[in-house]
Amino acid sequence: xxxxxxxxxxxxxxxxxxxxxxxxxxxxxxxxxxxxxxxxxxxxxxxxxxxxxxxxxxxxxxxxxxxxxxxxxxxxxxxxxxxxxxxxxxxxxxxxxxxxxxxxxxxxxxxxxxxxxxxxxxxxxxxxxxxxxxxxxxx
Ligand code: IDP
Numbered sequence: 001x002x003x004x005x006x007x008x009x010x011x012x013x014x015x016x017x018x019x020x021x022x023x024x025x026x027x028x029x030x031x032x033x034x035x036x037x038x039x040x041x042x043x044x045x046x047x048x049x050x051x052x053x054x055x056x057x058x059x060x061x062x063x064x065x066x067x068x069x070x071x072x073x074x075x076x077x078x079x080x081x082x083x084x085x086x087x088x089x090x091x092x093x094x095x096x097x098x099x100x101x102x103x104x105x106x107x108x109x110x111x112x113x114x115x116x117x118x119x120x121x122x123x124x125x126x127x128x129x130x131x132x133x134x135x136x137x138x139x
Pocket of ligand 1: 059114
């Protein structure tokens, strides 16, 4: 059964361009409540840990460089059917394939610099949330 929480982070390109506020507005207007939020910086090593599932992919090194290139804004979000509804809100990985009105369609620059992350399962949402936030920070 679907849980009601997901994890997201606004990626370095979107933070650097000053799009965080507009993205958070879209998220809240879509009915998500912010459970936890902060601005932080990933080292290349921690970016590699977060994306360890992609370690064998050809773009892994570049992805780790990009994700540690500037501040990010991780968040835990709450809404009924959060994981699936949030994946719909952000759109396809490649912005060229993202539906109109999705966050990636509006803000992503490329398949790599695609503005925002969204967990792909309830299990990963919980793991990724705890990667950034202690239990006492989640309220
Ligand atoms: P997702 O973020 O939509 O779930 P994943 O396939 O899990 O997509 O990929 C994780 C991240 O890795 C993407 O959001 C994107 O930043 C980057 N990425 C995925 N595929 C490519 C690629 O072909 N080239 C460069 N970067 C990629």
